[in-house]
Amino acid sequence: MRTVRTVAEVRELVRAERAAGRSIGLVPTMGALHDGHLSLLRQAGAACDVVVMSLFVNPTQFNEGADLDAYPRDEAADAQAARSAGCAILFAPDVKEVYPDGFCTTVEVAGPLTSTLEGAHRGPSHFHGVTTVVTKLLNMVQPDVAFFGQKDAQQALVIRRLVRDLDMPVRIVVGDTVREPDGLARSSRNVRLSGEDRARATGLSRALRAAEQAVVAGERDADAVAAAARATLTDFAVDPEYLAVVDPETLAPRTEIDGDVLVAVAARVGAVRLIDNVLITTTPNGRG
């Protein structure tokens, strides 16, 4: 595995691979790799000839300086994990390489995709930071395919919209959420959960399972499905920032469970903000 820190270097490596007829997969990360990232790297390796992983803790998408400061960083461990999962090129630029002096351009996806759920709670600048840096990373590396995780379901929708709206020549693949044995969605922030909070954190995935079970049992009223999830959160002493039953493409609120719905939750557990979601599929206008 080669580690490079400049746009010029990563482009030169990618150009050589492409000239040799090889396809390029990009897995953008902020480091602190967990099994979710490694799953994406393996998926990229199965779909593409060469896997590039970017490692860049993007300051512009953090709405709280404390969250940015607390974000775990261990490049040596990340490099070792990435290599073991099949990464061939590790692109780890510093902040000045990504945002040189005079930088003043922003890419914004407007509307419900960025103003609801995470956008409402973290502020609109969060997704502007994401879409700007993703546009840059895609232009820097120019992959054939880029891989994102379903744990950040809203982010994945925003990026699909971004790529479609700006006609970016790349295919977006969204990999399944990877979970701990007890159901907690893998996240770089999980390492900051202390003993008791770690147990409470399982409340999010349990709540989503409760919602799913309500639908499987025949419930079609979105409020009732949400209430089942909220009851579970209460059992775990977790007070959600939001728990929403929404359309999985537009994020518009749904009142009835008919066809696919996305149930998304965000909550602070101790000092750590966690998110999770589940896509629930039913037969449209029929029995689930």
Place this chain on the structure above:
Amino acid sequence: MRTVRTVAEVRELVRAERAAGRSIGLVPTMGALHDGHLSLLRQAGAACDVVVMSLFVNPTQFNEGADLDAYPRDEAADAQAARSAGCAILFAPDVKEVYPDGFCTTVEVAGPLTSTLEGAHRGPSHFHGVTTVVTKLLNMVQPDVAFFGQKDAQQALVIRRLVRDLDMPVRIVVGDTVREPDGLARSSRNVRLSGEDRARATGLSRALRAAEQAVVAGERDADAVAAAARATLTDFAVDPEYLAVVDPETLAPRTEIDGDVLVAVAARVGAVRLIDNVLITTTPNGRG
């Protein structure tokens, strides 16, 4: 020359050319071709193996509906002119192909580059419209080089910044302003100038020449240089929206003529809004 109307078609043609080892030049236009465009097409043909011209009257960069409605359109004449100037692929998408339902992404360059001069007088949405459509056109066609005209000096600076900030893999070339024999900068809007206004319109280029002559004669005070230009505008009964002596890279106002300066002017002549500019070069800290 092939004429295509969809992103899929232009990409297929470009892919085939590139696979054959040929370089691609893009000249983005809004049609109504004049000698300035033809000069860019010839410049593209000299620098690249295959010249693509886009023809799209972008509604999002017009701040006045009347200006958009009055914008001259004659695709048959444009196609003939483009072909004669060496264009191989004419990409003429309709509005729905560029902005399909659900489109909601904007690319914005912030700061003085977009807030001063044209940005101050046409409103910030003008340049947001330009940067968004240029990002899309560059992604649609994926040229090696894209060509813009120096007549729109501020637009060229904004696009250079856009491409640098978003790490777009394209080289930007800015072609010299082409003028009528009497000095009027070629513009698609010139055809809307009536007899008397056509004569008054030469005041803009004459004023810029007066500014240049003042500098050549030794004037180093920017206000005095601007005053010389304004006096000429008055002679032609032209009241400028702005006449500015600015840094040619940052567009910051200059008080002293030292090194290169850009003198830019905008004015309504009858019903037509015209712009023009001149880059004046002096020896820094010495005699011009």
